Amino acid sequence: MQQTNQFQMEQQSGITLLHIQGDITAHSEPVILEAYKKVDEQETAQKILIQFEEDAYINSGGIAVLIQILAHTQKKNQAIGITGLSDHFKKIFNMVGISKFAGIYNTVEDAITAMS
């Protein structure tokens, strides 16, 4: 069963904010990689903030997709932040070690303040 994701981009304070709608699973890979490609074309691509939906279902397949994004941002020296996670998924992202490579923020405002 495949679900679909949608994404939207906007610029705020020199940061590209990428809203990802929908659950984050292995099926999200084409949409999320496409979204990153579009972000990477922006002038503000040096600072990227990904915003997930707080009630999104995220599984290990989705985290693996995110690791692929981190591989790109590490290689290109881009700063990346993540927001919109429930407390449970903040814990999961810490467990896996995502937080070593991406800032985890409670709100978009917190992220922009920290990343600006």
Added chain:
Amino acid sequence: MPERKVKEKIRIVDERTVEVSLPNVDGYERIAMECSASFAKIGGLAKERIEDLKTAVSEACLNAVEHGNKGRPEARVVISMHLGDKDFRVFVKDEGNGIPHIPQAIDIRRKVERLEPPNGLGLFLIQQLVDRVDFNKTTNGGHVVNMVLKMENQPAPCPRDQDQTPTVIESTR
């Protein structure tokens, strides 16, 4: 009326045991997640632990679909949930041969540096999120993951004995 073979998909075995039989399709794990969460809630499992349970059940089902049943459409994943006095147990059964290698840790840096594939996180998450997990072969040729979450704060579990059979992993959480 034409004869129709009806397979039970959800079975209330008794007031403490529920069984769900899912098609071998990625996505149906969410039925097992929600079913186990509702049942554990009845038993009084704490809200935070219910989230742990949901992720652990999801990952065990995904492994069963992909690795245990190897995506075979005719195979099924059977989830049995048991509400005990002190714990909540979930058994996730598939028709495979088990897990050849159970990772004890993951190295996120190697994954981000593309020195190893980004996937393979499911078993690690299960081990981190439940109080105890066993991986056993079944007598009829399948494999079962048995996950236990304690209802209350209990003394820290014993460390894992790696030579023990069947494989038992005690979480350090």
